[in-house]
Amino acid sequence: MAENVLELRSIDRRFVQGTKTLTILEQADFALRPGEMVALVAPSGTGKSTLLHIAGLLEYPDGGDVVVNGQPCAALSDDRRTAIRRSEIGFVYQFHHLLPEFTALENVMMPQLIAGLDAREAKERAAQLLNYMKLGERMDHRPNELSGGEQQRVAIARAVANAPLVLLADEPTGNLDPATAAYVFDALEALVRHSGLAALIATHNEELAARMDRRVTLSQGKVVELPA
Numbered sequence: 001m002a003e004n005v006l007e008l009r010s011i012d013r014r015f016v017q018g019t020k021t022l023t024i025l026e027q028a029d030f031a032l033r034p035g036e037m038v039a040l041v042a043p044s045g046t047g048k049s050t051l052l053h054i055a056g057l058l059e060y061p062d063g064g065d066v067v068v069n070g071q072p073c074a075a076l077s078d079d080r081r082t083a084i085r086r087s088e089i090g091f092v093y094q095f096h097h098l099l100p101e102f103t104a105l106e107n108v109m110m111p112q113l114i115a116g117l118d119a120r121e122a123k124e125r126a127a128q129l130l131n132y133m134k135l136g137e138r139m140d141h142r143p144n145e146l147s148g149g150e151q152q153r154v155a156i157a158r159a160v161a162n163a164p165l166v167l168l169a170d171e172p173t174g175n176l177d178p179a180t181a182a183y184v185f186d187a188l189e190a191l192v193r194h195s196g197l198a199a200l201i202a203t204h205n206e207e208l209a210a211r212m213d214r215r216v217t218l219s220q221g222k223v224v225e226l227p228a
């Protein structure tokens with residue numbers, strides 16, 4: 001494993017809107033070490049989602065490089081980036097994005113089947129993860145038969161199904177009431193710690209942010225460490 005599982009190096013990201021250019025990230029640097037949980041706390045519209053999408057190889061920056069487990073990604077083909085994203089990065093969004101026609105178990109099996117695992121192994125791992133998320137009794141339910149907190153726990157299990165090195169989460173509890181948010185975050189934290197994953201989690205929730213190993217924010221296009 002590399003010294004940092006994820007690095008952003010001098011990342012630039014601008015959006016052109018009519019005659020105006022909106023600079024969101026400018027020479028932004030960030031490094032995530034193995035096993036650490038980092039909170040990304042910044043006001044709405046400052047670029048948290050943009051940063052997570054770039055870090056997760058879902059979007060290209062205008063400049064700079066994303067280094068995943070020692071591998072610089074800027075010059076790679078789209079196929080290679082997709083392969084790295086699928087094997088090394090798990091993503092959790094504010095809304096679960098589960099496939100509605102499949103059960104919880106099938107949703108967690110899906111990324112493993114896409115990665116080429118055989119169905120028996122995929123099912124076993126999916127069941128293990130759902131049990132870990134205390135959803136053992138809900139595996140055969142479809143998303144619309146689950147509560148918001150349960151749906152989000154399935155989404156978290158799915159994000160780590162392929163045993164990535166890095167979990168990126170964009171407001172994973174932002175859509176939940178405070179009690180459910182705390183419960184879902186407990187489950188997420190336990191899973192991340194248990195699997196030795198590194199995680200970068202955007203959240204507006206100061207209480208949850210305070211539980212992570214460190215907190216960073218975005219300021220003038222850069223990632224800045226917040227005091228402990």
Ligand SMILES: Nc1ncnc2c1ncn2[C@@H]1O[C@H](COP(=O)(O)OP(=O)(O)OP(=O)(O)O)[C@@H](O)[C@H]1O
Pocket residue numbers: 015016017022024042043044045046047048049050051
């Ligand atoms: N594709 C795009 N085209 C133009 N502007 C964009 C695009 N994507 C994002 N932006 C702008 O970039 C800024 C940062 O957006 P981003 O979604 O990354 O913010 P955020 O910090 O995640 O916000 P929130 O906390 O509200 O989700 C916003 O002002 C947004 O309007």
